Amino acid sequence: MMKTLSQFNIVPKSYEGQKAFWGVIFVLPWLLGFIFFFLIPLLTSLRFSLSTIQASSEGMQITFIGFKNYIEALTVNTNFNRTLVESIMNMVVNIPLIVIFSLFLAVLLNQKFFGRTFARGIFFLPVILASGVILNLESTSLVQAINEQNATSGGVMSGFGAFELERIMLQSGVNETIVSYLTGAVDRIYQIVSQSGVQILIFLAGIQTIAPQLYEAAKMEGATGYEAFWKITFPLVSPLILVNMIYTIIDSFSRSPITELIMTTGFSNSNFGLSSAMAWLYFLAIMIILLVSTYLVSRKVFYQE
């Protein structure tokens, strides 16, 4: 192929020119897909969201109606507001928990102890298990629900423990919202663990790239493990906190109940206009969260350069 191309003098002679030429060729498949399966659908969806769509025997009739769909989604539709706020609140609550939890576990799994490979194997299992259809079905499993109920009623200790902890913390003057946040985190531990597989992987990989000399030097100077974590590990993995935060936000797309609402509005009720408007509102809400959180976190991030 190279030979025929160069016979026709298409391939440039210079190294830079050749690289640019092949660059275009290598990107071409993606570019085609990007245009057909992303850009055009994205623009179509934007157009749908601004119009009413009526399917008739001659095809689709698309009439421009301005922002009516958006107004309907926000004011008329009974579910949209609530679901959007709920799923975004859920996301905002879970992000810090997942990021902190996965950083903690990555530090833990990086230490040397008996059975480390085994433990790592278990902790990455959620990458496989906690995605897509399995997660959806799991929430409807009756046997599991019954067993869980048995577990809480049989073992009084589990409920009692969280309660006791709550009381102690409240008495020692910790803010009430923080206490309920933390105890809520304990209750949702499975949800959090199952969503942090990839994040643990990324943090673990980041920790392993830190030069061991840094820790050695710190130890010689008398730093404790605690100090070493805050002064060395934490700053050096802080760019990954940003990465993981963004990943967690993106990962929550598929779990979000809003997805289901958008799909039912679109496919079951065949109200494509309203459904697209909802999808765009969802997208905008997520973009705002992404921008705000990136802005807040990136100021604290430490870069080598």
Next chain:
Amino acid sequence: MSIARLLSFENWKRWLWSIVRFVLIAGLSFVILYPILQKIATAIKHKNDLYSPIVVWIPETFTLENFKIAISIMDYWNTLLNTFLLSGVTTILTTASCALAGYAFARLSFKGSKLLFAGVILTILVPPTTILIPIYMNLKDFTLMGIIPLLTGESVNLLNSYWPFILTAITANSLKAGLYIFIFRQFFRGIPKVMEEAAYIDGAGVGTTFLRIMLPNALPAMITVMLFSFVWQWNDSFYTTTYLTSSNVMATQLSSLPYNLSIQLEGGVTTNKDPFYMSMVQDTGILLAILPLIIIYLFVQRYFVESIERSGIVG
């Protein structure tokens, strides 16, 4: 004396930490494994054991009946083969196309390549729900810019076939493909430029350099991407349930399992539709669906951990 005491204090602290760490890791491992263990326990139970108050984990009458029912309802072996084919084909195509694009974005810069890479980031950020409906309509009357109607006279309905998956995989726009391109780009950026230049001086063109030098070096990134892509395609219900309505793949079979089960139970001899029993068979079905993944995971788990560490996401 004081040094010895200090040492023992340090020793104590280390021991204490080891115990705390062990408890933490064991506890959290249990949290992760608990649903799987429970599913296994449920799957081998007999129907009667479900109501027996003395049976919690180990069943009184061990039976494989649940497996038999779930296998027959899900058309398991056929489904398994289909899912394997679908996931395998998309994995290979996605990895290939994403590697090409990632390499181009990392090293073969041309006019506007930065802008296009911003496009890649955009594909990561836009929720798939936003673009699903237009894609769905597009695939229902697939025209490829009006070329297909010119040839055959009418548009093609690509829904309910594997074509949507293959087409998006070839063009690096399948499920989470933006992330894979990003991983490849980061990885290729980490390989020293000198290697390419040496290859060029030795007479290799860009294509040869990529195939013979860069790709073999990018094995960790490739393993990472292949694993993610395979597993996520296997579990994906979002695209599969929209693109495929009647085909037998694991995701669609699992989501229609409760429905099919209730039909079978009503039509069968036993007419009691016990929700617990249905849930029991459903749990067995889930177990059957993730079993192949767990078996694969057992074998590749080691590479998984190693390869992400070197895959350059971190980098």
